Amino acid sequence: MTGQPALPPPSARTRVRRFHQIASYDPQSVHAILDAMPLCHVGYIHNGxxxxxxxLQWRDGDRIFWHASSASRMIDSVLEQDVCVTVSLYDGLVMARSAFSYNINHRSVMIFGRPEKLSDTEKAEQLRNMVNKTIPGQWDRLRPVTPQELKATTVLGMSITEASAKIRTGPxxxxxxxxxxxxxxxxxPVRMQVLPPEPDPxxxxGLEPPAEIASFHIG
Amino acid sequence: MTGQPALPPPSARTRVRRFHQIASYDPQSVHAILDAMPLCHVGYIHNGxxxxxxxLQWRDGDRIFWHASSASRMIDSVLEQDVCVTVSLYDGLVMARSAFSYNINHRSVMIFGRPEKLSDTEKAEQLRNMVNKTIPGQWDRLRPVTPQELKATTVLGMSITEASAKIRTGPxxxxxxxxxxxxxxxxxPVRMQVLPPEPDPxxxxGLEPPAEIASFHIG
Ligand SMILES: Cc1cc2nc3c(=O)[nH]c(=O)nc-3n(C[C@H](O)[C@H](O)[C@H](O)COP(=O)(O)OP(=O)(O)OC[C@H]3O[C@@H](n4cnc5c(N)ncnc54)[C@H](O)[C@@H]3O)c2cc1C
Ligand SMILES: Cc1cc2nc3c(=O)[nH]c(=O)nc-3n(C[C@H](O)[C@H](O)[C@H](O)COP(=O)(O)OP(=O)(O)OC[C@H]3O[C@@H](n4cnc5c(N)ncnc54)[C@H](O)[C@@H]3O)c2cc1C
Ligand code: HEM
Ligand code: HEM
Known part of the structure; x- marks a missing residue:
């Protein structure tokens, strides 16, 4: 019991049917996968x-966010339709005794919902969040963001209300x-490995990378 | 010049508009990315x-394949519509001097097309291919596949004709x-790391893993 509010019971489109024994819907499981992997795949319909x-996605509480060019075709499309955002990690090749029982150890999340365009204030706050969740404190070390840059950027946010996770581990x-x-x-087993930083030539x-890059990891 | 047939010029929906300077359409670039990363994300429309x-996807020549339960909702849906199959690799965090210029070194491919269900003969051949591309020679070491298992499995194939790649490298x-x-x-830089095999308890x-697992890698 962590005191986090429970997700509503899975909706018709969120209920896992295949391999449902490895499904979960609790926010802890869903959030842990989102936090482990910044790369997501956003599905939307464009011209049919x-x-x-x-x-890249990042999470703040019970919402996820992603950013794109304000001129991207995605922006207009997704404000008028439900999208599917999927995050998945390949954790290992499961070698069984029959080809049929081969499998992948994996963690994945599928979220359905209607994204919203953030207000200017929330946009600035969430872009800062995006940077600081990647490298703690980095936002304030960088050349300050300009109004033109903010204008060229749209940030979308979506509630994590209709979400499911599938997690496979073990032999x-x-x-x-x-x-x-x-x-x-x-x-x-397979995992994401972070290699030593390569300085821009x-x-x-005399410039050194911030100590906080030590906390950068994926997986 | 490798003698491979050229892809047709990019179609309207395949032409990269944003960051088009890092786009390519040649089969060599597209195939190299597909071969580097078995995990793909298949986008299709289901109930709107x-x-x-x-x-998991695998490639044979100029087609890609994936497998699913014959009872999966995906199978019926995708035979009647175009799908989008995306493969992407996160190769590194690009730390610029402004937040606006932050980026990700990455390789990605987007393919549009209409999948086809393979015939029984081609299905068996491609499932063997799937296993042997993962671990060379493994198909013949496993408990032979049964007719019921083949029946429960559908393999979809799709031509790689409408495909684009985006590749970012460097500082x-x-x-x-x-x-x-x-x-x-x-x-x-970030990469996929393969760890030592963990035997099933x-x-x-006296059983040892096949020497060919040494060739298993992702990325
Ligand atoms: C790394 C990786 C590789 C995979 N490779 C394959 C493969 O090669 N072949 C194959 O058949 N399947 C594969 N899967 C599983 C695949 O993602 C689907 O779960 C499975 O194909 C069933 O799909 P469905 O639409 O028929 O499921 P259904 O159970 O009918 O889907 C119903 C609902 O369950 C939830 N759901 C379904 N799949 C997932 C998921 N992966 N994560 C979170 N929620 C989910 C969604 O809310 C969905 O709307 C892989 C998964 C991962 C993470
Ligand atoms: C690991 C990774 C992380 C990314 N993170 C972000 C992010 O946080 N924000 C962001 O805006 N973008 C991100 N991108 C780029 C993103 O995938 C799109 O390329 C970009 O958002 C432009 O999308 P669009 O639909 O507006 O492009 P358009 O250029 O309008 O798309 C037109 C056509 O170009 C091709 N195309 C577009 N994108 C790709 C692609 N990635 N790979 C291959 N072909 C493509 C397709 O054929 C598409 O139909 C990321 C890419 C990768 C691989
Ligand atoms: C390299 C070899 C293979 C790998 C890595 C692999 C991996 C997977 C994965 C990850 C899933 C999804 C499981 C889930 O939903 O959580 C799956 C499903 C499935 N696989 Fe495979 N597979 C392989 C070979 C095969 C072969 C050879 C067959 C048939 C002979 C097969 C038949 C199936 C079927 C029928 C399903 C759907 C199960 C269901 O949804 O009920 N697989 N496979
Ligand atoms: C952790 C920090 C960030 C990372 C890792 C990051 C990464 C990326 C990536 C990978 C792309 C896609 C590039 C491509 O299409 O190949 C992108 C696009 C973009 N980013 Fe960021 N970004 C970050 C922060 C920001 C911030 C803070 C802003 C605005 C102030 C911003 C504005 C944009 C814009 C406008 C685009 C679209 C460019 C175009 O399509 O023309 N980014 N970003």
Whole structure:
């Protein structure tokens, strides 16, 4: 019990049917996956065709946000329709004894909802949030943002009310009958690795990266 | 010149408008990204709502494939509509001198098209391909696939004719006026790391993973 408000029961479109035993709908599980992976894929309809756009998302409380050019085709489209935002992590290859039981250890979230364009005040606040959630304190170290830059940028926000998560962990689950089939089974784990920073060759002499980059991680 | 047939010029919906300087349409670039990342996000419309489903894709020549339960809602939906399949890799955080110039080093591909359900013969062949592209030679080491398992599985195939790639590499690109702003700039590279295999605790004694797992990598 963390005191967080419970999500409403899954809606018709959010209820997981396939592999439902690995589904969850509680905010803790959903939020943990969103916080682990900034990359999301936003699905919307444009001229009758579905479009899946890789984009960065960040979370503040029970809303997620993403940013784009104010001139992007996405902006006008998504204000008039429900979108699907999906975040997923590939955590490992699950090698079973039959090809049919092969699987991927994974974490994923699907959120349905209607995005809203943030007001100017909220936009500035959330862009600051985006930067500082990536590298703590970085916003105030950077060349200050200009009014023109803010104007060129739109930030969309969406409530995380209709959301589901699927999480698979652990060894393969072969059929009982296959358990003695003589082939090696197991998991090859995979994760995102952050490498040492590469300074811009044009850096002024003597500049060092902020200590806070040590907290940058994905996964 | 590799002798591969050229893609047709980008269609209206495939032509990159935003950051078009980092776009490419040649099959080599598109294929290299598909081959680097098995995880894709398939966008389709279901009951009027866009759905973005994380799924595994693999490529054979100029087609991509993915598999799902024959009972999945995706199967019926996508045979009657164009879908968007997106593959993307987060290769690094690009820390510029202004927040506006922050970026992500990335590789991504967007493909539009109409998927087709494979015939039984082609399905079996492509599932074998899926397994052997993941771990060379693994299909023949596994408990042989059964007719019921094949029946429960649908494989979709789609031509890679309408495809675009976006690739960003290298240091930040600040505005000239910001080049002397005294803040560290650079890139924090990120990549997928494959960890040592974890044997299933139920493995028969003496079984070892195939040497070919050494070739398993993502990115
Ligand atoms: C890394 C990765 C790789 C995958 N590879 C494959 C693959 O190759 N083949 C395959 O069939 N499936 C794969 N999946 C699972 C896939 O994302 C779907 O969950 C599955 O295909 C069932 O889709 P459906 O629309 O039929 O599900 P349904 O259960 O009918 O979907 C109903 C509702 O459940 C929720 N839901 C469904 N899928 C997810 C999800 N992944 N995360 C969170 N909520 C979800 C949504 O709210 C959805 O509207 C993969 C998932 C991940 C994360
Ligand atoms: C890891 C990652 C993170 C990203 N984060 C953000 C972000 O936070 N904000 C943001 O605005 N953008 C982000 N992008 C870029 C984003 O995917 C879009 O390219 C961009 O938003 C422009 O979208 P659009 O629909 O307006 O483009 P348009 O140029 O109008 O799209 C026209 C056509 O160009 C092609 N195209 C567009 N985008 C891509 C792509 N990514 N890959 C391949 N082909 C493409 C498609 O064929 C599309 O139909 C990110 C991309 C990646 C890979
Ligand atoms: C490299 C090999 C393979 C991998 C990594 C793999 C991975 C996956 C994953 C991640 C899922 C989704 C599970 C979920 O919803 O959480 C899935 C579903 C499925 N796979 Fe595979 N798979 C592989 C090979 C095969 C083969 C060869 C078959 C058939 C012979 C098969 C049949 C199925 C079926 C039928 C489903 C849908 C299950 C359901 O929704 O009820 N898979 N697979
Ligand atoms: C952590 C900080 C940030 C990161 C990692 C980031 C990353 C990105 C990425 C990856 C793109 C897409 C580029 C492409 O299409 O290839 C983008 C676009 C954009 N970003 Fe950011 N961004 C950040 C902060 C900001 C801020 C603070 C602003 C505004 C003040 C901003 C304004 C924009 C605009 C306007 C675009 C669209 C450009 C265009 O399509 O012409 N970004 N950003």
């Amino acid at each position: 065709t579905p479009i899946v756009t890789p984009t 393969p689950q072969d059929d009982e009958a296959d358990s003695t089939f003589p082939v090696w089974a197991g998991v090859i 044009h850096n002024l002499p | 709502t866009p759905i973005v489903t994380p799924t 930040p690109q600040d505005d000239e006026a910001d080049s002397t702003f005294p803040v560290w700039a650079g890139v924090i 139920h493995n028969l004694p």
